[in-house]
Amino acid sequence: MAREVTCIFIAIYTVILVFGCVRLAQGREAYEQFLVALGAPSSIGFHLLALVFAIYHSVTWFNLAPKALPMHFGDKTVPPAAIAAAHYIGWVLISVALLLIAGAF
């Protein structure tokens, strides 16, 4: 059940990103209004909830990955824990890299 609810938040967030993309194309004033609008209390609340749900979704997704993507080398099956671990490591690396590139620190 919880997993289903996460997708509603991620869908809404994706729409926000698409909207941001539209505002960016419309020029500086439109985009900066978009950034200001993100600071509304309801937006902050939404972001906090969406962040929790998105992390929950990612964790459950990565835990499912070994079942969705069974890998074999010769006769050996790659241990499910290794597949999940690879996803977690990739997740952390990508997240840190994006935060650095975007200048969040």
Add this chain to the structure above:
Amino acid sequence: MAKSNKPIIWGPFAAGGTVTALLTPVLILLTLFVALGRVPDGLAYDNLYAFAQHALAKIFIFVVLTLSLWSAAHRLRITCYDFGLRQDTLVAALVYLAAAIGTVVVLGSLLAI
């Protein structure tokens, strides 16, 4: 030799789900910084606009946003079904139409930058 894997049909759905799982939390974190009044340099208009002018950046943004849209649409459809909404054809038509509109909007915006 390597055996072929069964769940190949999963392709687009799995790709969308994995991209969403890898990127959505950090993207939310970035816009949360914006919401809290600390706009990361990379999201300032000049920098983001300059970034989005590169062809590779356009492709990256397009792939991430459309995979997220279609994966979200697909999951919303399943959620509606799980919550007892059994008009699956109607629901599917609506969510995929929304994803298609989103795809066109993203494409149009990126090409205008």
